[in-house]
Amino acid sequence: MQTTGSKLVLQFLAFFHIFIAQNYVAANLNPSPIGVHRRFEYKYSFKPPYLAQKDGTVPFFEYGGNAIASSESVRVAPSLRSQKGAIWTKTQTNFDWWEVEIVFRVTGRGRIGADGLAFWYTTEKGDYNGPVFGSSDRWNGLAIIFDSFDNDNKHNNPYISAVLNDGTKQYDHANDGTTQLLSGCLRDFRNKPFPTRARIEYYNNVLTVLIHNGMTNNNEDYEMCLRADNVLLPKHGYFGVSAATGGLADDHDVFHFLTTSLHAVGQMPQDAQKVDNQEKLTQEYKEYQEKLEKQKQEYKKEHPDEAHKDEEEWEEFYESENQRELRQIWQGQSQIFEHLRELSRKVDEIIGRQENTLSLVSRGLAVNAGAAVPSAPVAGVPQQQFPAGATITRPDVDLLIANQNMLLSSIREIRQLVGDINVRTDSIQTNQRNAPTAQIQSTGYDVQTLIAEMRDGMNQVKQGISHVGQRLGASPQGAAQVAPCPTGNCVGVTLFLSVTVVQLLLVFIYNIFKNRSEAQAKKFY
Numbered sequence: 001m002q003t004t005g006s007k008l009v010l011q012f013l014a015f016f017h018i019f020i021a022q023n024y025v026a027a028n029l030n031p032s033p034i035g036v037h038r039r040f041e042y043k044y045s046f047k048p049p050y051l052a053q054k055d056g057t058v059p060f061f062e063y064g065g066n067a068i069a070s071s072e073s074v075r076v077a078p079s080l081r082s083q084k085g086a087i088w089t090k091t092q093t094n095f096d097w098w099e100v101e102i103v104f105r106v107t108g109r110g111r112i113g114a115d116g117l118a119f120w121y122t123t124e125k126g127d128y129n130g131p132v133f134g135s136s137d138r139w140n141g142l143a144i145i146f147d148s149f150d151n152d153n154k155h156n157n158p159y160i161s162a163v164l165n166d167g168t169k170q171y172d173h174a175n176d177g178t179t180q181l182l183s184g185c186l187r188d189f190r191n192k193p194f195p196t197r198a199r200i201e202y203y204n205n206v207l208t209v210l211i212h213n214g215m216t217n218n219n220e221d222y223e224m225c226l227r228a229d230n231v232l233l234p235k236h237g238y239f240g241v242s243a244a245t246g247g248l249a250d251d252h253d254v255f256h257f258l259t260t261s262l263h264a265v266g267q268m269p270q271d272a273q274k275v276d277n278q279e280k281l282t283q284e285y286k287e288y289q290e291k292l293e294k295q296k297q298e299y300k301k302e303h304p305d306e307a308h309k310d311e312e313e314w315e316e317f318y319e320s321e322n323q324r325e326l327r328q329i330w331q332g333q334s335q336i337f338e339h340l341r342e343l344s345r346k347v348d349e350i351i352g353r354q355e356n357t358l359s360l361v362s363r364g365l366a367v368n369a370g371a372a373v374p375s376a377p378v379a380g381v382p383q384q385q386f387p388a389g390a391t392i393t394r395p396d397v398d399l400l401i402a403n404q405n406m407l408l409s410s411i412r413e414i415r416q417l418v419g420d421i422n423v424r425t426d427s428i429q430t431n432q433r434n435a436p437t438a439q440i441q442s443t444g445y446d447v448q449t450l451i452a453e454m455r456d457g458m459n460q461v462k463q464g465i466s467h468v469g470q471r472l473g474a475s476p477q478g479a480a481q482v483a484p485c486p487t488g489n490c491v492g493v494t495l496f497l498s499v500t501v502v503q504l505l506l507v508f509i510y511n512i513f514k515n516r517s518e519a520q521a522k523k524f525y
């Protein structure tokens with residue numbers, strides 16, 4: 001029994017705890033803290049339609065830098081490089097506690113955007129093109145920073161942070177302010193189907209930031225981003241929104257800036273009177289709207305063309321959500337188309353170059369082939385090599401011409417030589433024809449027969465001598481037998497031999513002389 005009782009107590013405690021927790025969350029997410037009077041502060045608010053008047057001014061606000069206000073939104077910084085802009089309330093707040101709801105969009109074609117958007121509550125209005133998301137550094141008050149770009153490369157952006165400053169600190173851009181922030185949360189607020197919303201509440205020194213991620217159109221889908229106690233902000237301040245782009249760029253559009261002052265029960269100043277005033281003002285506003293509409297209609301009737309034109313102009317200037325989406329799609333597609341066209345142009349260029357190279361190569365080969373054949377017989381001329389893609393230069397042409405000229409002169413010389421040889425052959429032939437064939441033949445014949453005769457003669461002489469020698473050798477026995485030579489008529493051996501030699505010499509000399517004279521005679525033909 002004891003255990004069952006304690007179980008029940010535990011269960012009750014658990015349920016009670018859950019109930020308390022739920023209530024706590026509800027209280028935190030509830031736009032109006034329990035027991036708080038809320039009042040819409042139109043002098044610190046803007047919203048469509050007629051956000052900006054026709055002259056471009058936003059009632060009760062001042063904007064500058066690259067900010068542009070239209071009837072539907074304030075483009076605090078457009079999606080161009082290095083843009084800065086801001087919008088500030090004209091007057092300081094005259095209430096202690098407040099809640100500001102900002103409905104905004106940060107959109108860009110890039111996967112990463114820059115730099116971000118900031119909400120300000122400061123004692124002084126900031127710059128319109130300052131260093132901290134478009135506003136001034138060393139601010140005195142609160143900044144809620146929607147930081148798109150990850151400067152410290154810790155992969156923790158887009159990040160939402162609350163940074164307090166007493167007018168002395170310089171914002172730590174390099175670390176995305178992480179060294180200075182009061183609190184923060186990681187939320188991707190870029191490129192959402194619906195506008196993102198932030199509800200910044202400052203009540204009894206408690207700062208709460210709720211974020212609507214823009215995934216739905218439900219007004220109540222807020223999530224807690226941060227909550228900080230004991231936050232002491234300056235008593236009075238200016239509200240502002242600023243934004244900046246860098247190398248990357250997003251459109252930073254604010255649609256609603258709605259300020260509500262929060263008052264504890266019984267502290268609402270001049271409640272009844274205010275309510276009366278509000279009713280009166282609402283009535284006046286309605287009357288004014290009706291009057292304006294009436295006047296518009298009248299104007300249209302009076303100037304149908306101009307009115308039409310005017311409407312068209314405004315139509316051109318603004319666009320619906322669908323139109324914008326279509327425009328973005330169209331822009332993306334035209335960019336793709338542009339890239340494709342660029343690619344095809346480059347491909348064409350490459351094909352052109354290739355064809356050019358091919359024709360050059362083939363021409364080079366042809367020139368090579370033409371030059372190689374005739375240059376072969378001309379020694380020492382190297383064949384021209386044309387590498388692929390090379391062009392034929394002037395020196396190459398000159399070299400070719402020189403080669404050909406050399407070739408021509410060589411051929412001319414050869415022809416001359418051949419002609420000479422022809423002439424000589426002709427003259428020899430004529431000479432042979434004119435000369436008496438017998439004589440020519442006789443020359444050779446004569447010498448040969450003469451030599452033969454001389455050889456015979458010499459042989460006979462030798463035989464005679466040897467015969468004489470034999471006889472002389474046999475003389476001791478046969479001297480008596482040989483008839484003694486008659487003294488007067490006998491010739492001596494020595495005399496006989498020397499006469500013979502002289503005779504032979506004379507014949508030889510005569511022959512040489514005869515040959516020479518014949519050869520000289522031939523030259524004259």
Ligand SMILES: [Ca+2]
Nearest residue numbers: 147149151176
């Ligand atoms: Ca940053």
Ligand SMILES: [Ca+2]
Nearest residue numbers: 150152156176
């Ligand atoms: Ca970061």
